[in-house]
Amino acid sequence: MSTTEFPITPLLPRILAQLETHTRLVLEAPPGAGKTTQVPLALLDAPWLAGRRIIMLEPRRVAARSAALFMARQLGEPVGETVGYRIRFENKVSARTRVEVVTEGILTRMLQDDPLLEGVGALLFDEFHERHLSADLGLALALDVQGQLRDDLRIVVMSATLDGERLANFLDAPRLSSEGRSYPVEVSHFPARRDEALEAQTRRAVEQALAEHPGDVLVFLPGQREIAKVQAALSPSPSGGGVGERVGAAASHNSQQHQASSAPSSGAARHLLPQGEGYEVLPLHGELPIEQQSRVLQPDPDGRRRVVLATNVAESSVTLPGVRVVIDAGLAREPRYDPNSGFSRLDAVAISQASADQRAGRAGRVAAGWAWRLWPQSQRLEPQRRPEMMQVELASLALELAAWGSDELRFVDPPPAGALAAARELLQRLGALSKDNTITALGKRMLGLGTHPRMAAMLLSATNAREQALAADLAALLEARDPLRQGGDALAARWRALAAFRSGRAPHDANRSALAAIDAAAKQWRRRLRCDGAPPADIEAHELGDLLAHAFPDRIAVQHPSDPMRYQLANGRSARQFDNSDLRGEPWLVISELRHDPRDALILRAAPVDEARLRSDFPERFRQQDVVRWNSAKRALEARRESSFERIVLDSRPAGQVNPAHAARALTDAVRELGLDALPWTENLQQWRGRVMGLRHWMSELELPDLSDTALLATLDDWLLPAFTGKTRLDALSEEELGEALKSGIDWNTRQLIDRHAPVRISVPSGMDRRIDYTLDDDGITPRPPVLAVKLQELFGLADTPRIADGRVPLLLHLLSPGGKPLQVTGDLKNFWQNTYAEVKKEMKGRYPRHPWPDDPWSATATHRAKPRGT
Structure with missing residues (x-):
């Protein structure tokens, strides 16, 4: 085993001592301290572990692989022996593995499948400050297991930047901190030019950093798209003028003799770059093949300088040797709920101040360094990253909670009640939850796929190998960015571009790299589904929509009878097509993406669906019933026989006499529409309401009901609906009946108190x-x-x-x-x-001489009459 000393090494004995007597621990250590790779190995021989496994949670696949590889090398073993890892679509563990590095979704599955965690002695949550939803859920589940089943289970929460005191109080755990090892980092802001794109500003910054400072350059960018653009901007031009060819001896020159500038210049730096052998530009993100990731994490074998273009995977848990300059775009792609698609999408957002500080610290790992920030110095950042729990769609969380069978979990930040209720409503539509929010058999199968419930419902709806392969294509298309540059609103156009790519003839307006990524993702989904069928070469018009309906049952839509460009959705809303829609004239659609607007939603992406298939797949959602509604124009009830799909009325015709059994509900709805003034209020009833509302304010201990307009309208079903029983006209409700309805929630004793304290x-x-x-x-x-x-x-x-x-x-x-x-x-x-x-x-006195006007009103006799005549 390696004897390399790390900044955290002196703290390891205290960590071991605390875990001897406590089952929880909060550990704070800056990047590079060694917590990720040294703490798990230090715990292997702890007596309380008794030979059991350690599971360490990493938020990213790159970090999970890197940490496992580093620990295995320390032990002189290949990955998969004492140390292994498990990530999505990849497993490197064996029966001998004792330290298992997993990504967040894997831990949730482990806990759901085996709440006792047989053979596991410790759970380590690394980089918890990132506050991913899966990490928050994993910790809540682990605490429940520890409290209910495994009081011997150790839980360690580790991070470089978190509110350690708050977390330690929440966990009722001791808190340890490592100082780490770092060198001074000079932070400054590299100004953008007017209307300058990010890649152009980044190129200028890289050029100047290579010319003025020694060492490698680490550039933080929000995502793969930005990395590709900057990589292209830094590539040598055909004329040989690219910056990569002209760095030359700057590295050796600057490493021997460097004069630090107080702030980066905003001017071009091309003239500063001497001729020479150049440098290497390397991308680093989670989608790279393992070999390319490993290459970035090792020093260049030829000693060349490197420019690493990284997403926030390089912010923590990953060590990049030789970095002396950090260039930070100040952005990261984080999940945000997108109401257009119904999913959480990755949006480029400003990072927190904690992340900015952590990124800058990467420049000071081996020697003094420099951090250049590509945003204005006047821009203020949020102090800490907001938990994903507060800003994403929660259907996956709601399904996990239903599978766990308890809502009593302790979260560091509880999920918002409104978002959780909306998620459960969606899961009921998808068939994953029953009406009482317990998980169904379908819901359990959906959970096993490890994807968004919408996607899982669609994948599981396929009935044969052809449909499974097509569903895999759809899942890959829905999860990816649009591969067409100008593709219109037909989802089929994207699928046909994918099919053409597979046959070697991708459309000219398609992004080939995006199609390649979609094809690879579809293969992974076919493997996950154990689908042996090949994707079809061609499809019928409705095949995509027939599957998509299972992912978006709330967005199944029918063409409006009087406006062919408008569609009514199953959730009760409506949307319109583009004027040049490729789907014009389709009677039924499934909408995968729409732009929400308070007045008029716009269909962005959809597929036609066959009504016969809908009737076959969703028979319970097609209904025929007699309904009674209030006709505001006629100010009367009318009975109709309606055929509907969910909240879409397909056909409506008169149904004769009003059924009294349905009338009470319709009359109540009429009052909801017309307002309370439609009821037969009398002065006495208004006075009674004023008395009750007054006493609510003056004598709150009486706990009288709220009789304001808002409260009465919100509770019409409780107090007014019973009063309409047997009535078929709004004016059939008498003043006395209205009074009894208003007083129905107040018992006899309380009514007596109202009369006593607020007399008429x-x-x-x-x-x-x-x-x-x-x-x-x-x-x-x-x-x-x-x-x-x-x-x-x-x-x-x-x-x-x-x-x-x-x-x-x-x-x-x-x-x-x-x-x-x-x-x-x-x-x-x-x-x-x-x-x-x-x-x-x-x-x-002169105006009313026949009435008493005594000098002393205090002692005069009160009267309501005039004085007798002659007095």
């Missing part, structure tokens, strides 16, 4: 009962002060303002003249007697 009338000193008026503010929720309108003479002798709601709410007094005209509005009767009454008396 109140007794005043004159001996009369006067009405209290209850109103709500314009928001329909907040109560206004309750009003008591009463003649001033009826309050003589009353010192203070009357109150309701257990004395908490004073009445707003509208004091009236003997003729019933307003004299004064006050909420403070005592203050009125003291300061205002005298003025009112002076003004009113």
